[in-house]
Amino acid sequence: MKTFDYFKPSTLVEALDLYEKYGSLAQFLMGGTDLVVNIDNSLVAPDYLIDLKGVPEFSRLQLAGSYLEIGASVTFSELVESSAVRDHFPVLWEASRTVASNGVRNRATLVGNICSAVPSADSAPALLVLQALVVVQNRAGARELPIADFFLGPRRTVLVPGDIVTGIRLPLPPASFGSSYIKMGRYDGEDLAQVCVATFVNDEGAVRIAFGAVAPKPVRAYEAEEFLNGKVLAEGVLEQAVPLAMKSISPISDVRASKEYRLHISGVLLKRSLRASSSRLQGKGPEYGMSLV
């Protein structure tokens, strides 16, 4: 087993300085639920691990102005237990509950989930329909990126060496909205998604749709959104939206499902999710957290 040196900086500046010193020989560690497995499988072989869990501001989870700020060390369990997340961003709450298992959610972080950038990342479709901003810091300064520009492909993001994602900012939605997240897996429990979909609608007729696990990266279905914007989401309209949404995805066959199955299920789940979001917008059920599969 290859060994490494371990650092646990207590400030962001210290963390950035350590990376400046060791460069690509170093890896940043947060929950470790992906990174440690990747090190064990020799996918990465750092000489230095920089554990970011000691930076106090990364644990922040709070409403500030018209945003919810989620620090880089906030775990999925903390999101599930947060009333701010449940009340204002229930689609993220629903998605967070489906991540792996409780024991993993106690360590795994939202920021780590998007930095790993696997196409099936549960949080990604929810963040896409919520129009999340990713806050990135490096030695040159800080910048904010829309989540829609963050993913490039499987396990690839726009981050460059020396960048640290310090948190996520979620703009507070208007008072009246409906949203839902549906994850289809081979069984209930800790499996990765075969298909996952998030939708968001508001009382001004705006519709946002995002898919996971059916393209090289989590994607918005812009063409279907444009078609649905301003329309009453009646059954016939939903049917017409399905082929438009299919244009935004390009699933592959793998151990979890075939390409054909994923295409079919994507359409089924899209309609179910839109029905649920639309019904929630009108103040009717299904209750958030209920299985929609």
Next chain:
Amino acid sequence: MKKEITLRLNGYETTVAVEPHEKLLDVLRDKLGVKSPKYGCGRGECGACSVLLNGKSVRTCIMYAVEADGQEIVTVEGLEQDGLTPLQKSFLSHNSFQCGFCAPGIIISATELLISNPHPGEEEIREAIAGNLCRCTGYGSVVDAIVDLTRRE
């Protein structure tokens, strides 16, 4: 480069020297003699290596021991310091385990659930132990034991 770490392990302050790449699971089992957490999948999926870290269940096979420096760890050995817990007794009376390899992990997960939610519904119980794989009994008798306990207490 060895590092000295201090844990509060099952109520006792414990200091141990570890290499940064040593997993918490290996340090608990091989250096500290705590044998209830088991090595199962080695990738955080089966739950056999679970312990309570600051009251939350975590997978010690995908955690380095250095990450636990200064923190509190409770294993099954700690839970049963004053005799078997009501949960363990319920598992025994329901014959919940056959080979027993998954048992410590399931005890940890169920203990964590019952601390925050003493009267969970069956769905909540199943979700709490969804990350603990058992290859013998098929979970029915495990769930029964937890349900039975929460109805009695």
